[in-house]
Amino acid sequence: MLESWNNGPTKSAIVDFVGRVITESPDFVVPQDRIAVFDNDGTLWCEKPAYAQLDFLVRRLAVQAAADPSLAARQPYTAAVSGDLAWFGDAVTKHYQGDDSDLTVLATGVLSAHSGITVEEHAARVSAFFAEAHHPTLDRPYTQCGYVPMIELLRYLESNAFTCYIVSGGGRDFMRPVTDGMYGIPPERVVGSSVGVTFADGDLVTTAQPEFLNDGPVKPVRIWSRTGRRPIFAAGNSNGDIEMLQYTKGFRLLVRHDDTEREFAYDAGAEKALKLAESESWTVASMQSDWAEVFPR
DSSP states (O other): OOOBOOHHHEEEHHHHHHHHHSSSTOOOOGGGOOEEEOBTTTBOOOOSSSSSHHHHHHHHHHHHHHHHHGGGGSTTTTHHTTTTTHHHHHHHHHHHOOHHHHHHHHHHHHHHTTTTHHHHHHHHHHHHHHHHHTTTTTSSSSGOOBBHHHHHHHHHHHHHHTTTEEEEEEEHHHHHHHHHHHHHGGGGGGEEEEEEEEETTEEEHHHHHHHEEOTTTHHHHHHHHHHOOOEEEEOOOGGGGGHHHHHHEEEEEEEEETTTSSSOOEOTTOOOHHHHHHHTTOOOEHHHHEEEOSSSS
């Protein structure tokens, strides 16, 4: 049970909470209401030095710029052609700090990068990417960058009749091809950002129209839309998860990246969440102190 979690207050708090909601007590929750929601980037898998989806996107933008050299003169294509992953990462960090100037530019490229293909073709592109792509600094496939303690937590909750969902700002259709294999979470329980799709000639075809940016206050709305229930367990790691954690009536877990040796140490984009964790008594999981191991061996 949670073998990769070190014994201590964080592990004990998780086990104590689960014990109270599954036994006949004032805190008992019937199984159908045991909903748990997890952010993905930085919560279930590594998000530094850049998100896996950004790597996927950068490769596609570079291909588009090669086909149309005029694109290389503007962002985000300029950064893609030069391999400037820092520009993309900074755009996301600035978003979590309240500045969407670069994210708006990035969104333009995101929306057009994979439009006009069937959803099956898009899934095939994603699967092909994961079959060959490696994390740029950890020297392991992206599919081996999931956090062992968090995957154990998913299994632990499921063994106690929780239903677990991924609720991420990442692309829904980028995550779905790999979440079952990595986390045991099937596609129907993946809630993420999305572009519109349309039905044409018997297929669903992607468009360049935005549908949802599943971040911040949108997360609770999408959780309710998908589950019709309020979660009793939530895990996140950034300011974009605040509203999801606040909406949860039960256990709120915030993963803190403070391990320079085994992963990365950073609080950028999580400053508000960490302050709220202290004032609202959320449980903070220190990657350095609470996790006996981080990645699969």
